[in-house]
Amino acid sequence: MLGKLILNYPEAARRMGLLLIAALIVTGLxxxxxxxxxxxxxxxxxxxxxxxxxxxxxxxxxxxITFILAVNWALLQLLSRRQQIAAIWIELFALLMLFxxxxxxxxxxxxRKIGFMISxxxxxxxxxxSISIAIATLIALAGAIAKLSKNGVVxxxxxxxxxxxxxxxxxxxxxxxxxxxxxxxxxxxxxxAGILALSLCYGAYMTEIFxxxxxxxxxxxxxxxxALGLGPNQTMFLVILPQAMRVIVPPTGNQFIAMxxxxxxxxxxxxxxxxxxxxxxxxxxxxHIEMLITASMIYWVLSIGLEFIQSRIEAHFGRFNAR
Numbered sequence: 001m002l003g004k005l006i007l008n009y010p011e012a013a014r015r016m017g018l019l020l021i022a023a024l025i026v027t028g029l030x031x032x033x034x035x036x037x038x039x040x041x042x043x044x045x046x047x048x049x050x051x052x053x054x055x056x057x058x059x060x061x062x063x064x065i066t067f068i069l070a071v072n073w074a075l076l077q078l079l080s081r082r083q084q085i086a087a088i089w090i091e092l093f094a095l096l097m098l099f100x101x102x103x104x105x106x107x108x109x110x111x112r113k114i115g116f117m118i119s120x121x122x123x124x125x126x127x128x129x130s131i132s133i134a135i136a137t138l139i140a141l142a143g144a145i146a147k148l149s150k151n152g153v154v155x156x157x158x159x160x161x162x163x164x165x166x167x168x169x170x171x172x173x174x175x176x177x178x179x180x181x182x183x184x185x186x187x188x189x190x191x192x193a194g195i196l197a198l199s200l201c202y203g204a205y206m207t208e209i210f211x212x213x214x215x216x217x218x219x220x221x222x223x224x225x226x227a228l229g230l231g232p233n234q235t236m237f238l239v240i241l242p243q244a245m246r247v248i249v250p251p252t253g254n255q256f257i258a259m260x261x262x263x264x265x266x267x268x269x270x271x272x273x274x275x276x277x278x279x280x281x282x283x284x285x286x287x288h289i290e291m292l293i294t295a296s297m298i299y300w301v302l303s304i305g306l307e308f309i310q311s312r313i314e315a316h317f318g319r320f321n322a323r
Contacts, residue, residue, distance in 0.1 A: 100293055109287050110294050117281065117291075121274035122298060128191065128273065129260045132198035136259070137252075139203030144210035145236070158207070165204035171265050173197040178269045194266030202259050206252060213248035214240055245317040253310030257303050264299075274298055 072091070076084050146158035165173065178193035188196070217240050225235040267276035274295050282291035 103289055103293075105290050105293065106287055109285060110290050113281050113291065114294055117274060117277050117294060117298065120272055121277040121295075122302070124191075124271065125260070125263050125273040126302070128194055128198070128266060128271070129256075129263050132195050132202065132259060132263070133256055135195070135199035136202040136206055136255075139199060140206030140210045143203065143207030144214055147207065147211050148214060162204045162207050165200050168201075170197065170201050170262055171268065173201055174265055174269060190266065190269040190271045193269060194263070194271055198259055198263060198266075202255055206255055209248055209251045209255070210244075213244035216247045217243050242317070246314075249310065249314050249317060253306065253313070256310070257306050260302055260306060261299055 076087060079087060143158050143162060146154045147162075149155050149158075168176075174194060174197040177197050178188065178190065181188050181193075214236075221239055221243065222235055225239045230238065263273060264275035267273055267279070270276070278291040278295035279288075282288035
């Protein structure tokens with residue numbers, strides 16, 4: 001028996017070597033996110049061997065991933081900064097898609113539903129968000145001016161408002177407005193209730209942003225405008241606010257993006273926005289994860305659009321302050 005094993009040793013070593021090479025290839029494919037079912041059809045023996053030697057598989061996976069990252073880092077250093085940013089976005093997006101692909105999604109189901117989600121959900125979401133943003137901006141401006149007022153009554157109202165609406169969860173505010181106002185005789189439908197709640201909540205947060213931006217402008221600007229004969233309103237809207245926008249726009253843009261996502265909370269009162277449709281459409285064929293991923297991608301695209309608009313506004317007021 002021992003003599004037979006010795007005679008067959010070269011053949012056994014060759015088979016073991018081929019098996020290890022196949023195992024390395026399989027582990028690399030695993031690390032790249034390739035489906036295990038597809039790999040098992042091509043390398044069945046290597047897959048079975050890796051199942052029996054899991055520690056080896058983990059070690060090889062770590063080595064391969066480290067090698068890929070090192071090579072990728074070296075190649076990225078050969079590109080310009082703009083090319084590096086584009087390459088990183090492409091790579092991370094591809095990894096995200098591979099991650100979603102591992103969920104075994106039904107692409108045909110997504111294709112059937114995405115048109116309705118965009119035509120109904122996106123339109124409703126943008127409608128609610130845009131009106132809420134406009135109203136919140138007006139509330140924030142009025143609140144900031146009130147908090148800078150020397151009148152105790154006006155200051156007290158402004159501080160009470162910001163304390164209340166920053167202290168209550170947005171979801172609770174939606175419920176109180178939608179369910180509470182009818183109790184005192186003011187019946188309100190779901191969409192106006194959602195707009196009112198979003199406007200009041202984000203108006204309170206943005207009040208502090210506007211106040212800080214206005215206070216960042218040196219007092220000499222106000223004194224100079226007064227010396228030129230400008231009234232308080234003219235000084236605020238022609239001198240102070242244009243300069244303060246450079247400070248106000250970045251955090252306000254973040255609030256706009258947050259409001260876009262928080263508009264999903266109005267789905268609890270039956271508004272047909274993106275999140276509501278994702279939840280209800282996914283129930284039709286028990287394809288919840290498909291609709292949730294689709295909704296998340298739609299929110300992401302909308303947020304990217306808002307980020308682009310924010311960057312253009314920042315650049316505009318940056319040039320204004322540079323002059």
